[in-house]
Structure formats: C-alpha cells, structure tokens
Amino acid sequence: MPVSGAETSFDAGNETLALDRKDLAILAELTTNARASHTELANKVGLSSTALARRQKALEDEGYIQAYQAALDLAQFGLTTTVLVRIALESQSDEALKAFEAEVVKCPSVVRCFLMSGTDDYILIVLARDIQDFERIHRTELSRLPRVARVQSSFALREIVNRAVPTVVFGEKR
Amino acid sequence: MPVSGAETSFDAGNETLALDRKDLAILAELTTNARASHTELANKVGLSSTALARRQKALEDEGYIQAYQAALDLAQFGLTTTVLVRIALESQSDEALKAFEAEVVKCPSVVRCFLMSGTDDYILIVLARDIQDFERIHRTELSRLPRVARVQSSFALREIVNRAVPTVVFGEKR
DNA sequence: TCAAGATGCGCGTTGGAGTCCCGAAGGAGA
DNA sequence: TCTCCTTCGGGACTCCAACGCGCATCTTGA
Incomplete structure (x- = not known):
C-alpha cells in the first residue's frame, strides 16, 4: 500500500517500498524532532496538517517508524x-x-x-x-x-x- | 543543580551528577516512549504531572536528554x-x-x-x-x-x- | 527551629489531534 | 473522448487533553 502517488519503487525484501520525497522528509524530520506536532511537521514538509497526519500514521502502521525514543547524552x-x-x-x-x-x-x-x-x-x-x-x-x-x-x-x-x-x-x- | 533531593552522588567527569531513581525511571521510560505525555509519564513514575514536567524539563535543560528521535526500521x-x-x-x-x-x-x-x-x-x-x-x-x-x-x-x-x-x-x- | 526546595492540587487557557467533507489529479476502461 | 473511480490534499470544525501557573503543604537538611 503506497503512502502516496508511487513514483518509482524498489524492492525491499519481499515487500515493495514506495516512499516519495515527502515521506522521506517526514522521516528525516522525525529522526531529529520526534515530538514535533502535526502542524509543525506539516510546515517543514510542505503539507497540510491533515495530509501530514495521514502520512505519519501510515508510516507508523507500516512499520517504517519503529518507536520514538529519547537520546541520552x-x-x-x-x-x-x-x-x-x-x-x-x-x-x-x-x-x-x-x-x-x-x-x-x-x-x-x-x-x-x-x-x-x-x-x-x-x-x-x-x-x-x-x-x-x-x-x-x-x-x-x-x-x-x-x-x-x-x-x-x-x-x-x-x-x-x-x-x-x-x-x-x-x-x-x- | 540537583534535580531532586540529592541522595548520593558520584562524579561524572568534572560535574557532579545527582539523579534519584525517579529521574532514572523518567529517562528509562522516555527511552522507550519519547512521546509520552506528562500525565502518562507521571503515572508510571509515581509523580504528579506538575512535578514530572519540572523534572523532565530539568533533564532536558541539563543535557541528560539530548534529543527525541524516531527510530526507523x-x-x-x-x-x-x-x-x-x-x-x-x-x-x-x-x-x-x-x-x-x-x-x-x-x-x-x-x-x-x-x-x-x-x-x-x-x-x-x-x-x-x-x-x-x-x-x-x-x-x-x-x-x-x-x-x-x-x-x-x-x-x-x-x-x-x-x-x-x-x-x-x-x-x-x- | 527555620529555610529551601520539591510536591501536589486546582484552575484556566491553548493548542493538538481527529473527523468530515469536498475538490483536484490521475488512470482505467468502454 | 468521456466518464467513472480511486487517491491524495486541504479546509473547517469540534473535542479533549496537555500544559503551565499559582499557591498551599510537606519533607529535608542545616
């Protein structure tokens, strides 16, 4: 189930992976700010908060995001x-x-x-x-x-x- | 600046570290659920949400928590x-x-x-x-x-x- | 005994999250 | 070419909960 309009896709294991650059931007941002709100993320990625929430949830459900964790020094x-x-x-x-x-x-x-x-x-x-x-x-x-x-x-x-x-x-x- | 009633403390580098078991419980929990709310954390640790928020902010300000990040699979x-x-x-x-x-x-x-x-x-x-x-x-x-x-x-x-x-x-x- | 710091409760405000609906874009098929 | 259908995006709205503040209380340690 592609998260968005599948552009190109490549095979990852036995599953077909199809993430566009906005999905990757979401992941990149969450890798830095895991506590960012929908609106905050939406602004950085260039989406509405609704669309962003959908994509983020999809990324979680499909397992791309495993967890949100605090990094200790x-x-x-x-x-x-x-x-x-x-x-x-x-x-x-x-x-x-x-x-x-x-x-x-x-x-x-x-x-x-x-x-x-x-x-x-x-x-x-x-x-x-x-x-x-x-x-x-x-x-x-x-x-x-x-x-x-x-x-x-x-x-x-x-x-x-x-x-x-x-x-x-x-x-x-x- | 101790986060709470300093029990014992040990030397970490040139700084004195004083975290009690509740601070450590907060860190342990945030290491797993970085997006946990104050109330949610407070229940697990055994504090009120107010006290927890103060301690969490202190842990962030003092640099124990470096960042909150999404873990990708x-x-x-x-x-x-x-x-x-x-x-x-x-x-x-x-x-x-x-x-x-x-x-x-x-x-x-x-x-x-x-x-x-x-x-x-x-x-x-x-x-x-x-x-x-x-x-x-x-x-x-x-x-x-x-x-x-x-x-x-x-x-x-x-x-x-x-x-x-x-x-x-x-x-x-x- | 006193002072300092930490806690907990209650409050009000704010901001986020979720839902619903509609419009736009792209493909498939007849 | 037209139409249907799917899919994604975006706006508006509601609701709920989180957050932060202030104050009273308690504990700790000097």
Missing part, C-alpha cells in the same frame, strides 16, 4: 569510553553459541553484539566510564561469559561518525 | 547487512588522519567510525542492502577515501544485542 553519565571487544569461543557448536548468547544479553555494559563471519567470533561494543572501569567490566561481566577462549579488547580513541540512520536512506527517492 | 529500507570495516592508513600523521576523517563523514553508508588505539587504524560500521550492495559501497565510497593502505571487511551474520543505552545507566542509583 551518555557522556553526562560518565560513559566516555567505548571499547570494541573481540571474543572467540572454544567451540563453534550450536550449543556453545546459544550458551554464550544467552549470557551476553545480560551484560549491562554491552550495547552491541554481533556474530561475525569468517573467524566465527563475536564483536561487542562496550561502554565504560574509563579504563579502570573497563577493567572492572572485564572482570565482572566479560570473563564470566561461558565457552570463551579468547578476549581481545581495543579502545576507541575518538568517534568520528555516529549516525542512527545512514544518510543514504533519506536520499533514495526524489 | 532499517530492514524496511532493505538495509539488512551490517559490515565492520577495518581501515589502516598509509601514515599516522596528523594530516593523514584529518584528510581521512574529513572524507569518511561524507560516506552515506557509514553509520559509525572510530579511531582505534593500538594498531592506530579506523573501524567503521557500514550498512548495506546485501553483499552485492556492499561491493558497490566498497567501490564508490570506501575505496575513494584518502591515505588508505588497507581495507578489511567482515560481515555480521547476526545481531545479538542492540541497545541505545547500556542498562547499567538505569540501575546506578536507588
């Missing part, structure tokens, strides 16, 4: 240190993977965890207050993970890019 | 492939770093970029539609970055954890 909580952790398991058996994954989701300092191809290990992104704090995390969270053969940590000195959404999303249609 | 846009890219430069001179960083921020498919310690290289997180699409990104975005000596890519087979905020944040105070 983690530095204000002292979490200024990002660590990339590479973890190799003793075995790549299904049971070992499951056991590891069941525990890693409980680690409170882990924000991302990927199972990687090739070397068949995991990459974690961990947030810590500082290096000493990471030592504690390593001791109390990471070293207690099951089936781990090797843990290798590297610290991020600086973050150059941090986007929630790749800019390519907002430029696909015109 | 990137899979709906076909971006189902996450790639970790490790890039080493020809030189670690300041000029080389600056030149590289000035270009990497322009890459539309890059969502994260860290300068890493130890090996002195960069780690990028790239979102692609599929492997073929990553080949295109590699060709049109990554290989055009300046001063690059080596590019090494590994694909994420699965994402086990994806949190915006480490759960540790909401459990620090009581």
